[in-house]
Amino acid sequence: MSIIIDEELCTGCASCMESCIYGAIELDNNMAKVLPNCTLCGACIEACPEEAISLKRNGDRAQKIDISHFKGVWVVAEHYKKKIQNISLQLLGKGRKLADILSVNLTLVILGTDFDDKLEEFSLYGMDEIIYIKSPILKDYYSDLYTKVITELVLENKPEIILIGATPTGRDFAPRVAKRLSAGLTADCTGLEINLETRNLLQTRPTYGGTIMATIRTPSSRPQMATVRAGIFKIPEK
Ligand code: SF4
Ligand code: SF4
Known part of the structure; x- marks a missing residue:
């Protein structure tokens, strides 16, 4: 694209x-x-x-995509010192609502190591499943590696929505993944809603220096990727 x-x-x-x-x-x-x-x-x-x-x-790829094959809402976890960052927990809260509207699973994706004893605690935040890619080389964030692993996971599992924190890390790998997948990405969202008829994610973000709110859709590409600002959504109760 x-x-x-x-x-x-x-x-x-x-x-x-x-x-x-x-x-x-x-x-x-x-x-x-x-x-x-x-x-x-x-x-x-x-x-x-x-x-x-x-x-x-890209015309060839656009023709090949059947968006009905994409199902589910993903939140890609950001973590530091074995702790999932608040922005990821906030996204789980919003992701749960979006997944319920679409009647699909909510999945937390963790790339890292040493999280085995934390998975049960994470599951209390309301997701249906956790994809945990465990490797010592994923202990710390590494741009190329994250991009490669997440891209391959998406190609294999075909989620329809991916939510990522609009943090320095999220802003780094999200556009790289989107580019490899030819997927739509809206940066710095402050609002997320669903059009149930089309299953499109309505991604609202400020523009014109914050004076106007724009709502962006990517109707013919999947997954629909959004980075979301911290503090917009609430952390769900355990
Ligand atoms: S606003 Fe987005 S799409 Fe437009 S030039 Fe900037 S990065 Fe590219
Ligand atoms: S916003 Fe103005 S400068 Fe930019 S493409 Fe449109 S007309 Fe041209």
């Missing part, structure tokens, strides 16, 4: 630059230009008043 600027429609207003938290878009001769660090988050598409920005999909 790639972000395309329609040069005939672009007026050089720079709204897209202001909406891009990654600094991945600039003006060149009064024309928007997308830079290589674009994460395909889609925020600039919503921000453009001229509808000059679009997401171009």
Whole structure:
């Protein structure tokens, strides 16, 4: 996938630059230009008043995807010193609600080591299952390794929604995984809802410096990936 600027429609207003938290878009001769660090988050598409920005999909892959094969809600755990971070627990609370609406399982995905004696405690937070990839080399976060392992897990298990904390770690691996999967990713969400008719995740995030809220959908790609800001959702009671 790639972000395309329609040069005939672009007026050089720079709204897209202001909406891009990654600094991945600039003006060149009064024309928007997308830079290589674009994460395909889609925020600039919503921000453009001229509808000059679009997401171009890889045609072959788009045809191959049958979104009905994707089921379930995943939360990818972030941890430190054998403790799951609060943002991941908050996502379990919201993930439970989304999974219940969709009538699917909620899964916590842990990449790490030394969590065997913690799994029972984690299960009290309301998930249906835990995927625990245990290895000493996953003890600490390593960008390429996380990207590779999570990508392979997704290809094997086909979740329809993946929730990740909008932390430095989450912001690092989420776009890498999304790019490998040609999946939609919305960064820094502050609201998540479900359209049950389409099973689309409605991902709301601030744009225009926080003055406007944009709701983003990725109707023809799966999984639907979202990074979510800390403190938006509550940690569920055990
Ligand atoms: S927001 Fe749209 S019209 Fe304005 S510079 Fe960006 S692409 Fe061009
Ligand atoms: S898709 Fe996202 S990262 Fe890429 S240019 Fe647009 S706002 Fe920036």
